[in-house]
Amino acid sequence: MAVNAARDLPKAVAAIAIVALAFLPMAKMPAFYESFIYLIFFWVSLSTSWALLSGFAGYFSLGHAAFFGVGVYATAALTTKFGVPFLMTVPIAAVLAALLAAGIGAVVFRLRRLRGELFALLTLAVTFVIATIILNTPIDGGGGVFMSAVPLPHLMPTQTGTIYILGFAMCVLTLATAWWVAHSRLGLGLFAIHDDEDVAEAKGVPTFRYKIAAFALSAAIAGAVGGIHAMYVGFITVAGTFELTVGLYVVLMSVLGGARHWLGPAIGATAITALLYAFISGGEAIMGRAIVGLILIAAILWLPDGVIPAIQGWLKRRRAAPVTTRAEVVPVVPTTAPQISERSILQVRGVTKRFGGLQALAGVDLDVREGEIFGLVGPNGSGKTTLINVISGFYPLTSGTITLDGAEIGRDPAHEIARRGVARTYQIPRPFVNMTVLDNVALCATFGGPARSQAEIRDEAMHWIGFTGLGGKEDVLPAGLNLHERKFLELARALAARPKLLLLDEVLSGLNPTEIDNAIRLVRAIRAQGATIIFVEHLMRAVVELSDRVAVLNEGKLFALGAPREVMRDPRVVSIYLGKAYAA
Numbered sequence: 029m030a031v032n033a034a035r036d037l038p039k040a041v042a043a044i045a046i047v048a049l050a051f052l053p054m055a056k057m058p059a060f061y062e063s064f065i066y067l068i069f070f071w072v073s074l075s076t077s078w079a080l081l082s083g084f085a086g087y088f089s090l091g092h093a094a095f096f097g098v099g100v101y102a103t104a105a106l107t108t109k110f111g112v113p114f115l116m117t118v119p120i121a122a123v124l125a126a127l128l129a130a131g132i133g134a135v136v137f138r139l140r141r142l143r144g145e146l147f148a149l150l151t152l153a154v155t156f157v158i159a160t161i162i163l164n165t166p167i168d169g170g171g172g173v174f175m176s177a178v179p180l181p182h183l184m185p186t187q188t189g190t191i192y193i194l195g196f197a198m199c200v201l202t203l204a205t206a207w208w209v210a211h212s213r214l215g216l217g218l219f220a221i222h223d224d225e226d227v228a229e230a231k232g233v234p235t236f237r238y239k240i241a242a243f244a245l246s247a248a249i250a251g252a253v254g255g256i257h258a259m260y261v262g263f264i265t266v267a268g269t270f271e272l273t274v275g276l277y278v279v280l281m282s283v284l285g286g287a288r289h290w291l292g293p294a295i296g297a298t299a300i301t302a303l304l305y306a307f308i309s310g311g312e313a314i315m316g317r318a319i320v321g322l323i324l325i326a327a328i329l330w331l332p333d334g335v336i337p338a339i340q341g342w343l344k345r346r347r348a349a350p351v352t353t354r355a356e357v358v359p360v361v362p363t364t365a366p367q368i369s370e371r372s373i374l375q376v377r378g379v380t381k382r383f384g385g386l387q388a389l390a391g392v393d394l395d396v397r398e399g400e401i402f403g404l405v406g407p408n409g410s411g412k413t414t415l416i417n418v419i420s421g422f423y424p425l426t427s428g429t430i431t432l433d434g435a436e437i438g439r440d441p442a443h444e445i446a447r448r449g450v451a452r453t454y455q456i457p458r459p460f461v462n463m464t465v466l467d468n469v470a471l472c473a474t475f476g477g478p479a480r481s482q483a484e485i486r487d488e489a490m491h492w493i494g495f496t497g498l499g500g501k502e503d504v505l506p507a508g509l510n511l512h513e514r515k516f517l518e519l520a521r522a523l524a525a526r527p528k529l530l531l532l533d534e535v536l537s538g539l540n541p542t543e544i545d546n547a548i549r550l551v552r553a554i555r556a557q558g559a560t561i562i563f564v565e566h567l568m569r570a571v572v573e574l575s576d577r578v579a580v581l582n583e584g585k586l587f588a589l590g591a592p593r594e595v596m597r598d599p600r601v602v603s604i605y606l607g608k609a610y611a612a
């Protein structure tokens with residue numbers, strides 16, 4: 029009962045606030061206050077829309093003013109030059125801004141090198157380009173656009189009341205969208221992109237599509253906000269619309285409140301707008317601005333992740349109850365004899381991979397049988413990890429073919445390959461650092477393997493957490509795990525996708541002898557559950573104990589293939605590992 033009341037209280041408060049704010053213009057408030065509250069709605073919507081891509085997925089944009097500006101000028105041009113009714117221009121503004129973002133994204137999001145600072149600078153450049161185009165064409169022409177003759181619909185008794193209610197509706201719609209995205213599959217994928225985009229793709233997240241969707245949604249909201257704001261401003265200029273400070277304020281507001289939380293930017297926007305009003309509206313505007321700056325610096329130093337995450341962390345620490353749903357530890361003992369079929373699950377034919385002038389793979393042919401543990405060894409730099417990377421789709425092939433279960437996958441994107449049943453681990457663990465152990469594994473169960481309900485995904489994740497011995501660590505962030513546990517988290521994530529083919533890249537490196545024995549038992553148990561395993565390993569004891577067959581790579585070519593003991597005793601293999609002197 030008490031739990032339900034605590035859970036329902038925020039919803040009740042939100043409902044009351046929405047109703048009260050919606051009816052505020054009826055209360056014949058002074059126009060000044062209507063305008064001030066409108067400005068809060070405006071900044072909440074704009075900063076929340078920025079966070080949909082930049083906060084959630086970590087693609088920091090400094091050019092949000094571009095999409096907002098497209099919206100402002102779409103409404104200005106359509107209403108003043110073509111006589112389109114104002115309300116009709118708002119969705120058009122949203123669509124135009126979304127199309128612009130999707131167009132930019134379609135080019136930029138394909139290129140790995142355009143992440144981070146380069147993306148931020150690029151968005152800034154887009155703002156300048158659009159501002160210049162608008163300034164030098166009849167859309168503005170340099171003289172600005174007067175909106176005073178554009179009729180405003182009588183949604184409320186006063187003009188400021190109408191602008192207020194439109195800003196309010198936009199704000200509610202934006203927050204609802206942000207909540208929905210944050211709790212959806214899209215949001216989960218965006219959070220994973222934020223932490224490690226390449227790993228997200230390898231786990232089955234369609235990263236390109238998700239980034240485009242988030243960018244277009246973010247721009248659409250900014251465009252609609254701009255459309256409404258055009259009527260608020262009344263006289264539009266390029267300098268005022270595409271101001272650098274618009275792009276900077278939304279960043280500051282979102283970061284202050286917590287850019288990765290759907291409500292964070294709203295908290296930051298409300299705080300900063302109120303602070304600016306409190307300190308700048310008096311006679312000492314410059315001093316006031318400096319005080320606001322100092323308050324923000326202090327807030328960001330004290331709360332680097334933002335206000336909402338800080339509050340969440342504090343509440344979590346206060347509640348710090350024992351974990352109620354602890355994953356059961358599954359005994360890691362293979363129960364059935366391995367069933368290796370004669371059928372090849374994976375066929376690699378003539379695979380080459382070149383990095384500039386370096387030939388990392390020089391025509392590899394391999395067949396991996398269904399149900400076997402296939403060891404992949406070779407000296408440093410022989411191409412083992414590169415082969416794992418091309419099979420999992422991380423690197424495109426230079427030439428050759430790779431067939432999984434009869435289907436050619438050599439040119440598929442990594443997320444498609446993951447969906448077809450290939451999972452991998454990383455030599456150096458690459459968990460999603462802002463997600464708990466449970467969320468890390470649940471994400472892989474969501475995007476890899478068959479479609480499942482939320483409850484099934486959670487059960488699946490708990491099963492593999494128990495299986496890998498991480499029970500009790502469900503709520504821990506990866507930073508709280510030791511190397512052994514992080515390696516096992518890699519395994520749990522891969523297994524949660526129920527792979528047909530599991531690619532293990534040096535899972536044993538860095539482990540102590542007891543941990544290695546545990547890991548060897550675990551790999552056997554994984555195979556007993558029906559997966560085929562390719563594992564890259566330098567530890568020869570493990571290779572000989574685990575593998576059904578071993579392939580040796582040398583200088584990007586298949587050098588030897590066969591039963592582990594024979595291959596490892598082959599003098600030619602000994603010579604490439606230790607030099608000719610040891611080979612006799």
Ligand SMILES: Nc1ncnc2c1ncn2[C@@H]1O[C@H](COP(=O)(O)OP(=O)(O)OP(=O)(O)O)[C@@H](O)[C@H]1O
Nearest residue numbers: 383386387388406407408409410411412413414415
């Ligand atoms: N992204 C890359 N860009 C350029 N060269 C690369 C890249 N990845 C791998 N290489 C090169 O390709 C060759 C094969 O590297 P790879 O990592 O596949 O070897 P490996 O057998 O896994 O080695 P190790 O056992 O040390 O992990 C090496 O010469 C390496 O420097």
